Amino acid sequence: MQSSGALRPIVIPGEAVGGPGLKPGPGTYSEGGRVFAAQLGIRNEQDGLVSVIPLSGRYIPQRGDAVIGEVTDLGASHWLVDINSPYPAPLHATESPWRVEFGDTARYLKVGDVIMAHVLSVDEIKRVQLTMQEHEARRLNGGMVMEISPTKVPRVIGKQGSMISVIKDLTHCQIYVGQNGRIWLDGNDRDTAIAARAIRLIEERAQASGLTEAVRELIEGAQRETRGPRPS
Amino acid sequence: MEDIEHIEKEMKLIKADGRRLDGRKADELRPVRIEAGVLRRADGSAYIEWGGNKVLAAVYGPREAHPRHLQDPARALVQCRYNMAPFSVSDRKRPGPDRRSVEISKVISEAFSAVVFKEQFPRTSVDIFIEVLQADAGTRCAGLTAASVALADAGVPMRDLVASCASGKIDGVVCVDLNKEEDNFGDADCPMAIVPRTGEIVLLQMDGHLTYDEFQKAMEMSIGATHRLYELQRDALRRRYSTTLEDILKESPPVPPPPMPESELPPPPEDDFGPEGI
Numbered sequence: 152m153q154s155s156g157a158l159r160p161i162v163i164p165g166e167a168v169g170g171p172g173l174k175p176g177p178g179t180y181s182e183g184g185r186v187f188a189a190q191l192g193i194r195n196e197q198d199g200l201v202s203v204i205p206l207s208g209r210y211i212p213q214r215g216d217a218v219i220g221e222v223t224d225l226g227a228s229h230w231l232v233d234i235n236s237p238y239p240a241p242l243h244a245t246e247s248p249w250r251v252e253f254g255d256t257a258r259y260l261k262v263g264d265v266i267m268a269h270v271l272s273v274d275e276i277k278r279v280q281l282t283m284q285e286h287e288a289r290r291l292n293g294g295m296v297m298e299i300s301p302t303k304v305p306r307v308i309g310k311q312g313s314m315i316s317v318i319k320d321l322t323h324c325q326i327y328v329g330q331n332g333r334i335w336l337d338g339n340d341r342d343t344a345i346a347a348r349a350i351r352l353i354e355e356r357a358q359a360s361g362l363t364e365a366v367r368e369l370i371e372g373a374q375r376e377t378r379g380p381r382p383s
Numbered sequence: 384m385e386d387i388e389h390i391e392k393e394m395k396l397i398k399a400d401g402r403r404l405d406g407r408k409a410d411e412l413r414p415v416r417i418e419a420g421v422l423r424r425a426d427g428s429a430y431i432e433w434g435g436n437k438v439l440a441a442v443y444g445p446r447e448a449h450p451r452h453l454q455d456p457a458r459a460l461v462q463c464r465y466n467m468a469p470f471s472v473s474d475r476k477r478p479g480p481d482r483r484s485v486e487i488s489k490v491i492s493e494a495f496s497a498v499v500f501k502e503q504f505p506r507t508s509v510d511i512f513i514e515v516l517q518a519d520a521g522t523r524c525a526g527l528t529a530a531s532v533a534l535a536d537a538g539v540p541m542r543d544l545v546a547s548c549a550s551g552k553i554d555g556v557v558c559v560d561l562n563k564e565e566d567n568f569g570d571a572d573c574p575m576a577i578v579p580r581t582g583e584i585v586l587l588q589m590d591g592h593l594t595y596d597e598f599q600k601a602m603e604m605s606i607g608a609t610h611r612l613y614e615l616q617r618d619a620l621r622r623r624y625s626t627t628l629e630d631i632l633k634e635s636p637p638v639p640p641p642p643m644p645e646s647e648l649p650p651p652p653e654d655d656f657g658p659e660g661i
Contacts, residue, residue: 161620161621161624161625163535163544163617163620163621164535164540164541164542164543164544165541165542165543165544165578165579165580178540180500180542182542187542187543187580189500189540189541189542190535190538190539190540190541191535191536191538191620191624192538205538206538206624207426207427207536207537207538208426208537208538208539209426209444209445209446209538211445211503211504237444237445237446237447237504237506237507238447238506238507239447275505276456276457276505276506277504277505277506302538358624
């Protein structure tokens with residue numbers, strides 16, 4: 152077992168996570184010179200900054216995040232996109248990759264379409280704006296979208312994308328992972344189903360060490376199992 | 384709460400040996416069991432069994448606040464609904480909100496307002512649902528204690544958990560955590576909720592009369608009890624997350640994957656190898 156940081160303690164809101172001299176990072180707050188956890192999660196200390204990596208919670212958009220959204224409404228010069236967060240996210244026509252005539256938004260994206268976009272800006276009252284000007288942004292045709300807990304997204308991606316590339320290589324699926332916990336998969340039916348299963352495994356066992364290996368086993372096992380009478 | 388017209392008005396609540404009817408000492412709690420993360424659909428949830436009380440709490444959010452005019456551009460709303468099931472008491476409770484449950488919902492949401500970091504989620508609401516399945520006095524304290532675990536389970540940022548316990552006076556003796564008989568025939572009941580880390584009081588109500596000294600005593604007892612509850616809450620949360628963590632570390636690397644991870648749902652399409660798939 153390659154155990155890196157064997158048992159990382161879980162901290163509970165209100166628990167002290169650092170004394171004076173430490174700076175409160177995300178998921179913490181300071182009071183009277185001491186730092187306390189504000190969220191349920193795992194304590195993390197780096198360069199004098201203590202933070203709590205949450206184990207659960209909703210997606211709160213941040214600038215630059217890649218997200219997968221579903222178009223829920225059309226305006227004359229914008230689309231309203233559901234990005235799985237408490238805040239509605241408009242995508243303005245000028246931020247789309249097309250030259251959209253005023254009032255002609257429906258020609259490019261319709262209600263129900265799924266897009267890969269980026270968060271352009273979030274202001275202090277959490278007004279969100281999306282952009283599709285980045286190169287990976289696109290409308291996602293076909294495939295399927297699954298939702299996982301947004302706090303598990305870093306595990307699905309892995310260090311430098313190690314986890315997701317294992318899944319992509321083994322299943323030959325095209326996969327996009329949004330920071331908002333939505334994942335788009337496209338491939339043949341059997342491989343998509345296996346990839347979806349692998350992602351569910353990661354979500355369930357996000358804290359495990361040696362997870363990449365477990366995922367590899369799962370995919371290879373499932374592929375052996377279903378090789379015989381191939382569907383489709 | 385109950386129709387007690389036909390029941391005797393007087394009742395001896397403290398036995399000759401100084402114990403209460405259920406054999407507890409004055410400062411003894413009823414047995415409490417808390418479990419976190421019991422509901423799949425909610426963002427966070429908890430279940431508590433506290434003596435004869437059985438209470439389920441669910442938390443959603445932060446999510447878009449509806450109706451829109453209630454949204455606060457500066458902070459999140461903390462909304463709570465306390466509800467008693469019709470079968471939770473001996474006589475059927477008429478379903479729906481009534482004077483009592485509206486009041487309890489209000490005081491509980493105010494208690495949580497004091498600990499949740501509302502400024503981090505402007506224009507949203509955090510919705511807390513407390514469902515009393517079986518009542519045996521002290522349901523608001525049980526509900527609040529469970530809801531606090533559910534909030535933490537939902538990953539809502541907050542200053543601390545909130546723990547709550549009532550105390551009161553029966554047969555002239557100040558006691559902690561009254562049960563149904565003691566509540567009905569006792570002299571006073573005083574539920575309170577505190578933020579254990581700082582000792583702040585976020586809920587304090589009283590039914591009946593206590594002298595100043597008795598009140599001091601009752602408060603002291605409640606505070607002692609909430610600290611015990613706080614430990615139980617933290618245990619419940621640790622258990623919920625460390626089972627996943629520890630189990631995994633034990634059985635680690637090449638685990639034969641569970642054949643079907645999601646059991647209680649109708650088979651999701653992605654686990655279906657059939658061609659209809661997408």
